[in-house]
Amino acid sequence: MKKIKITINGMHCASCASNVEKSLKKVPGVKNANVSLMLKKGTAECEDSVSEDEIKKAVVRTGYKISNIEKE
Amino acid sequence: MNHEHGKHDEPAEDEEIKIWKKKLIFSWLFTIPIAIFMFSGRLFGIEILPESWMVPILLVLGFPVLFIFGWDTIKSGMRGLFTFYFNMDSLIALGTIVAYLTGFLSFTGIVDDYSGVSAMIMAFFTTGKYVEAVARGRASQEIKKLLELGAKKARILKNNQEIEIDISEVKVNDILIIKPGEKIPTDGIIVKGESSVDESMVTGESIPRDKIKGDNVIGATINQDGILYVKATKIGKDTFLAHIIKLVEETQSEKIPIQKLADKITSIFVPIILVVALLTFFAWLIFSNDLSRSISIGIAVLVIACPCALGLATPTALMVGSGMGAKRGILIKKGEAIQTMKEIKIIVLDKTGTITKGKPEVAEVYPKEKEKNLFEIAASLEKNSEHPIAKAIVLYAESIGLKKYKEVKNFKILRGRGIEGKIRGKSIVIGNRTLMNERKISLKKFEETIKNFENFGYTTMVISENKIILGAIAVADALKEDSVEAIKKLKEAGLRPIMITGDNEATAKAIGEKVGIYEILANVLPEEKANKVKELQEQEKKMVAFVGDGINDAPALKQSNVGIALGTGTDIAIESGDLVLAKGSLNGVVQAINLSKATFKKIKQNLFWAFAYNTIAIPLAIAGVLHPVVAEIAMALSSITVVANANLLRRKKID
Numbered sequence A: 001m002k003k004i005k006i007t008i009n010g011m012h013c014a015s016c017a018s019n020v021e022k023s024l025k026k027v028p029g030v031k032n033a034n035v036s037l038m039l040k041k042g043t044a045e046c047e048d049s050v051s052e053d054e055i056k057k058a059v060v061r062t063g064y065k066i067s068n069i070e071k072e
Numbered sequence B: 001m002n003h004e005h006g007k008h009d010e011p012a013e014d015e016e017i018k019i020w021k022k023k024l025i026f027s028w029l030f031t032i033p034i035a036i037f038m039f040s041g042r043l044f045g046i047e048i049l050p051e052s053w054m055v056p057i058l059l060v061l062g063f064p065v066l067f068i069f070g071w072d073t074i075k076s077g078m079r080g081l082f083t084f085y086f087n088m089d090s091l092i093a094l095g096t097i098v099a100y101l102t103g104f105l106s107f108t109g110i111v112d113d114y115s116g117v118s119a120m121i122m123a124f125f126t127t128g129k130y131v132e133a134v135a136r137g138r139a140s141q142e143i144k145k146l147l148e149l150g151a152k153k154a155r156i157l158k159n160n161q162e163i164e165i166d167i168s169e170v171k172v173n174d175i176l177i178i179k180p181g182e183k184i185p186t187d188g189i190i191v192k193g194e195s196s197v198d199e200s201m202v203t204g205e206s207i208p209r210d211k212i213k214g215d216n217v218i219g220a221t222i223n224q225d226g227i228l229y230v231k232a233t234k235i236g237k238d239t240f241l242a243h244i245i246k247l248v249e250e251t252q253s254e255k256i257p258i259q260k261l262a263d264k265i266t267s268i269f270v271p272i273i274l275v276v277a278l279l280t281f282f283a284w285l286i287f288s289n290d291l292s293r294s295i296s297i298g299i300a301v302l303v304i305a306c307p308c309a310l311g312l313a314t315p316t317a318l319m320v321g322s323g324m325g326a327k328r329g330i331l332i333k334k335g336e337a338i339q340t341m342k343e344i345k346i347i348v349l350d351k352t353g354t355i356t357k358g359k360p361e362v363a364e365v366y367p368k369e370k371e372k373n374l375f376e377i378a379a380s381l382e383k384n385s386e387h388p389i390a391k392a393i394v395l396y397a398e399s400i401g402l403k404k405y406k407e408v409k410n411f412k413i414l415r416g417r418g419i420e421g422k423i424r425g426k427s428i429v430i431g432n433r434t435l436m437n438e439r440k441i442s443l444k445k446f447e448e449t450i451k452n453f454e455n456f457g458y459t460t461m462v463i464s465e466n467k468i469i470l471g472a473i474a475v476a477d478a479l480k481e482d483s484v485e486a487i488k489k490l491k492e493a494g495l496r497p498i499m500i501t502g503d504n505e506a507t508a509k510a511i512g513e514k515v516g517i518y519e520i521l522a523n524v525l526p527e528e529k530a531n532k533v534k535e536l537q538e539q540e541k542k543m544v545a546f547v548g549d550g551i552n553d554a555p556a557l558k559q560s561n562v563g564i565a566l567g568t569g570t571d572i573a574i575e576s577g578d579l580v581l582a583k584g585s586l587n588g589v590v591q592a593i594n595l596s597k598a599t600f601k602k603i604k605q606n607l608f609w610a611f612a613y614n615t616i617a618i619p620l621a622i623a624g625v626l627h628p629v630v631a632e633i634a635m636a637l638s639s640i641t642v643v644a645n646a647n648l649l650r651r652k653k654i655d
Helices: A014-026 A052-061 B003-008 B012-044 B051-069 B071-083 B088-108 B115-139 B141-147 B240-252 B259-288 B291-304 B307-327 B336-341 B351-355 B368-382 B388-399 B433-438 B444-455 B483-492 B505-515 B526-540 B554-559 B586-622 B628-651
Strands: A002-009 A030-036 A041-046 A065-071 B153-158 B161-166 B175-178 B187-192 B195-198 B209-211 B228-234 B330-332 B344-350 B356-366 B409-414 B418-423 B426-431 B459-465 B468-479 B496-500 B519-521 B543-548 B562-566 B579-581
Touching: A002 A052, A014 A030, A014 A041, A014 A052, A014 B088, A014 B259, A014 B307, A041 B240, A052 A065, B012 B051, B012 B115, B051 B071, B051 B088, B051 B115, B071 B088, B071 B115, B088 B115, B088 B259, B088 B291, B115 B141, B115 B291, B115 B307, B115 B628, B141 B240, B141 B307, B240 B307, B240 B330, B259 B291, B259 B307, B259 B586, B291 B586, B291 B628, B307 B330, B307 B586, B307 B628, B330 B586, B336 B562, B336 B586, B344 B351, B344 B526, B344 B586, B351 B356, B351 B468, B351 B496, B351 B505, B351 B543, B356 B368, B356 B388, B356 B444, B368 B388, B368 B418, B368 B426, B368 B459, B368 B468, B388 B459, B388 B468, B426 B433, B433 B459, B444 B459, B444 B468, B444 B505, B468 B505, B483 B496, B483 B505, B483 B586, B496 B505, B496 B526, B505 B519, B526 B543, B526 B554, B543 B554, B554 B562, B562 B586, B579 B586, B586 B628
Parallel strands: B344 B496, B344 B543, B496 B519, B543 B562, B562 B579
Antiparallel strands: A002 A041, A002 A065, A030 A041, B153 B161, B153 B175, B175 B228, B187 B228, B195 B209, B330 B579, B356 B468, B409 B418, B418 B426, B426 B459, B459 B468
């Protein structure tokens, strides 16, 4: 298990954050995802096999951009 | 100050405010004429424009409002509609585009023109978003301050030369030089110099702390009056400040149970509203046979629904609450704790280090007249020991002005009982009752005094010279200055305080008496504390909070429903508590409880308003009593209200 932290650009409403969260949770291997509209940040708890690229794609798919991604 | 840094850390919030502001100004620039044209005719019967010019002009003026200044919203909304990741924008985009298109359709005569309305909806939406962004920025101001707290530059000593470097270049073991008034760049230990340091930004403690060689300092705190040479011990992600920031951010993105329903609704809200709007449109079309009216009502339903109010209710209040806490050295580590807090009935407090200072001090001396002689002997011996009691005695000796110590020979530590040694050939034994009995030293003359000391909960050290007793020193772990007051406040708040300690019954009772706690769990070994908490939870069937320093009572903090860890500065076990207090006072516990309750109340209030708004407003829109523009204004106001209400939390007194 690992945690991937992301900073998301372009979210401006609660349903935006909820969309990103949903999309992240759909990525195979992601156990849990939390996105904060207030901080424009999110975390995804996922299996080690999940790549940063997959996480990125999940965010972009919903129409937002990732400005920073880091593993913890 | 320095440009490289100012830029990359520009808070996203400010950027957002700027963008919305620009959009807002330009939108209204075009929308105000639209409003004048529309209402002058309708309300005052004045015709500025010939009837046939009206619609084309509205379409021209409305175009930039929607498709230039509102383009981001339209784009994001449309993408949402096509990718099935619906959002707030989807509602606005659909509502405004349909309204705009009626302008073209109106040329055919089948429908009235609502193109002006589309611009007004967008303008009000933009205005609402701007105000909301400002309010959200305000909600996070304390946290933002925390993020910006860190020093940007450091001055280090290299080859005996002072050089200024970027904070990111500082390495562990570098020697930092901090002049009066400067920020301490990173966590470290003082190797030279002394000063007082203002640690209020991280601990909430307003009085600067005196620091000397060997003391730890926290990065981002401010050096007051002396020059300090500090060896860096932690840098970057490992610093105390970085830990706090990480914590606050984690709390913020964590979900509180009460929020779950709101989140669930938010996530399915938009598609439901889309369906409802469509149904409303068809229902009105069938029953009224009035296409214009049906379109207008459908638009009103689309734009009145406000998932934002629901989604913002909890995070904004939590943001303000955790900001207020951070300012006072209170960290809400687990958001859930603020919800649990209101159910707490019993609060178990660890004695040592929580109610008391955790450091023994000399409390009484007998006989007081011979204090100096007594300590001259006692301190000379105790100086050789590292025991906390020995340290307390030496410290006291220094405080009454003793500087020279006598030479001690044959020094020996008698574990758990005392010490012995020879001064000028005389045999000195210092220790407890057991030791005196062991050495057959008669306590007769002092019996009453010693009993008295013991009844007070003091640890008593008897001093004897050649088997004759000279006097006794009572050592006690003193109460923290604000413990009595804090316990009183806890009781006033309806909590049942219980003290837990490894001390014997008598000592524990004496301390309890002093601080005002009458329920005591004495003789509890550290590893049994968690079990005791569990017993209380099971027997009393009540929620139990535990307050401790988190060092040897981490399991108890975990077992309790709300674990409150308190420490001083960096000596703090951040991991173990749900609430973490950076300043070690019990009053902080009272504040933390008040803050939790106030924040939770605010969250409930916000959720109530958000739910109430949507359950009242949406049916009204369906019923056709609200004009689309009025609906949009109501929507904007509802999310602004929620954020503004969260900001009102700051007015709450929690001290």
